[in-house]
Each structure stands twice: as structure tokens, then as C-alpha cells.
Amino acid sequence: MTDARLGPEDEELVVFETGIDPEGLADDDLLRELASLHRTRLDALRHAPEAALATHLRRTAELEAAYLARHPGREINPSRLTQDF
Numbered sequence: 001m002t003d004a005r006l007g008p009e010d011e012e013l014v015v016f017e018t019g020i021d022p023e024g025l026a027d028d029d030l031l032r033e034l035a036s037l038h039r040t041r042l043d044a045l046r047h048a049p050e051a052a053l054a055t056h057l058r059r060t061a062e063l064e065a066a067y068l069a070r071h072p073g074r075e076i077n078p079s080r081l082t083q084d085f
Helices: 008-013 027-047 050-070
Strands: none
């Protein structure tokens, strides 16, 4: 798990339109951001203007890619598989 925390000296990592670069997030912060995006997914899909939905989709993809890069050997729950892969 990454223990890095952002401080005032890390302000260059912040991009206000898109959020903090996923590489600058500690694991717990990355998971918190992903949880927030997943909680708001349906509302964004149903009610957000096109630009906001596009931003939501892009940010979700960025954070999910960062998670998968950090955890390539993540555990797969066999009971969640619907077919043999």
C-alpha cells in the first residue's frame, strides 16, 4: 500500500478540472475517489450534461486504470464468474 500523502509542495499534481493525478493518490485515497465516482454513476448517467458525463467517464477510467496497474494480481471471487474464462 502506498503511504504517500499530498502536501502543499505537491500542488502541481492538482488539476482542478479533472482532480488529482491518480499517481499522486495513496491507495486509500484512490479507493475513496473510486467509491465516490461509483456512488454518483447512475445520477451522472441519467441527469448530467454531456460535458459532465464525459468528465465522469474519463475520471472513472483514469482511476480504475490506476487501481488495476497497482493491483494486477487482485483476487477474483469465483462465485462472481458467470462462465468459464
